[in-house]
Amino acid sequence: MSGSQRSLVETAVTIHPPSIERNGGCTRVQCRVDGFHQDCIWFKIEPDPGISSVEQIADAFVLPGILGTVACGRDVTFGFAVSEMLLLNLRAAILPLLLRLHPDLFPSTATIKAEGVAREPSAAARGSATGLSCGLDSLATIADLLKLPVSHSRRLAATAFFDTGNHDPLHTGDTSPLFVERTAKARFCAAEIKLPLFVVQSNVDDWFPGAFARLHTLRNVSAAFLLAPRVRHYVYANAAPLWATRCSSADSAYLDSVLLPLLSTEALTFHSGTPALDSVSKARLIAGLPVAHRHLNVCLYEGHNCSRCEKCLRRMLTLDVVGALQAFSDVFDLEAYADARSWYIGYVLTYASRQAPLQELADAMRATGFVRSADFAHRAGWWSERARRALRRRCGLAVDRF
Ligand SMILES: [Zn+2]
Numbered sequence: 001m002s003g004s005q006r007s008l009v010e011t012a013v014t015i016h017p018p019s020i021e022r023n024g025g026c027t028r029v030q031c032r033v034d035g036f037h038q039d040c041i042w043f044k045i046e047p048d049p050g051i052s053s054v055e056q057i058a059d060a061f062v063l064p065g066i067l068g069t070v071a072c073g074r075d076v077t078f079g080f081a082v083s084e085m086l087l088l089n090l091r092a093a094i095l096p097l098l099l100r101l102h103p104d105l106f107p108s109t110a111t112i113k114a115e116g117v118a119r120e121p122s123a124a125a126r127g128s129a130t131g132l133s134c135g136l137d138s139l140a141t142i143a144d145l146l147k148l149p150v151s152h153s154r155r156l157a158a159t160a161f162f163d164t165g166n167h168d169p170l171h172t173g174d175t176s177p178l179f180v181e182r183t184a185k186a187r188f189c190a191a192e193i194k195l196p197l198f199v200v201q202s203n204v205d206d207w208f209p210g211a212f213a214r215l216h217t218l219r220n221v222s223a224a225f226l227l228a229p230r231v232r233h234y235v236y237a238n239a240a241p242l243w244a245t246r247c248s249s250a251d252s253a254y255l256d257s258v259l260l261p262l263l264s265t266e267a268l269t270f271h272s273g274t275p276a277l278d279s280v281s282k283a284r285l286i287a288g289l290p291v292a293h294r295h296l297n298v299c300l301y302e303g304h305n306c307s308r309c310e311k312c313l314r315r316m317l318t319l320d321v322v323g324a325l326q327a328f329s330d331v332f333d334l335e336a337y338a339d340a341r342s343w344y345i346g347y348v349l350t351y352a353s354r355q356a357p358l359q360e361l362a363d364a365m366r367a368t369g370f371v372r373s374a375d376f377a378h379r380a381g382w383w384s385e386r387a388r389r390a391l392r393r394r395c396g397l398a399v400d401r402f
Helices: 003-011 054-071 084-101 136-146 177-192 212-227 252-263 279-286 290-295 310-321 334-351 356-367 375-394
Strands: 013-015 019-023 026-034 040-046 076-078 128-131 156-163 197-202 233-236 269-272
Touching (some): 026 054, 040 212, 084 252, 128 212, 136 290, 156 212, 177 197, 212 233, 334 356
Parallel strands (some): 013 076
16 A cells, blocks of 8 residues: 555545434434544434435535535545535535635645435425525515415425524524524414424534635535425525625625535525525515514524614615615614614715625615715714714723624
8 A cells, every 4th residue: 555545544534324313303314423523413303304215315414524524634435425416516616616715714625535326306305495594585585486386396395494503603502592592483484484494403513614604505505405305496595696796705605606506416406596686675575575574583693683783784774775664663673773874874885885785785775865965974973983882892881783
């Protein structure tokens, strides 16, 4: 054996075939891992989507297994067959793209040893599923899918709620209270639109390198593979419209339109939710949707809308621009918005050229006449608010998260 072959044997991580455990209504699927500091990859899904064999859901382990080991400079061997379409696209496009885009996360390439297999679509799989975070992107995607004819192949048949590392921003523990609270809201919303909700927890946050936003598309797609026994399509609620597509190392949303087709397999295809809508157009789409009036939930920090953080204020202003904010008085504190409205408009106008989400909002405000020549007053309001916050911080007083 040559030195390089010996080195490969010594460094390769082995991911063993998945196993399935059922406990009450919860199904846990996991792969044991040898030769790595993490000893397994696991997902829990509730209710069971009809998993009858490990082959149906085995591709869920491919992305965390490969990206987690490559990030540590390790080769990886899969002890089970992997979708040949996914394997080909990972080797030919996805990994080279990630290495170029995230050199800090993936300093060098690695060898992937796996057998490729053409996946058979599950016999019971019908229609599509999408994530039900109850955010603007999510509800706009659902509104769009529900307009399809009942006979359409991509008609919405199921919803999903994932924990792939996005509900514990402070990394306080395994079961995040935020996840529990947001799951409860998603259940109410799913019941109202009369669709099943599949809740998935996982340890993929231990496998994917970097902050959640950098690879969120890949994290969530890995969980979505668990729905292959139930649906033929997974529709990913896009945060950025097609024309904003670009290589961003900070947020994978800007590459969804490139990544999603590459992540599709013979059994499950991935699509972008509302690729031709920006946030203002999405607000118009959900403006008359009663389920959105009751369940829109956008806050980055709380299980309900705090109405004070930047994300809450941005969504309230977006709804205000399209003339729909009053209809959302059950989910937002409109008095808090009224207090912040002028300076937040100033904030958007001041930083629009630096941040795409603020730019589309600023463009919409000007196009609709929402702000007029007096926008100087709004900008002055923002600088005044900024100074107030700085003073409070210097005095050791609390300020809203923004
Ligand atoms: Zn908030």
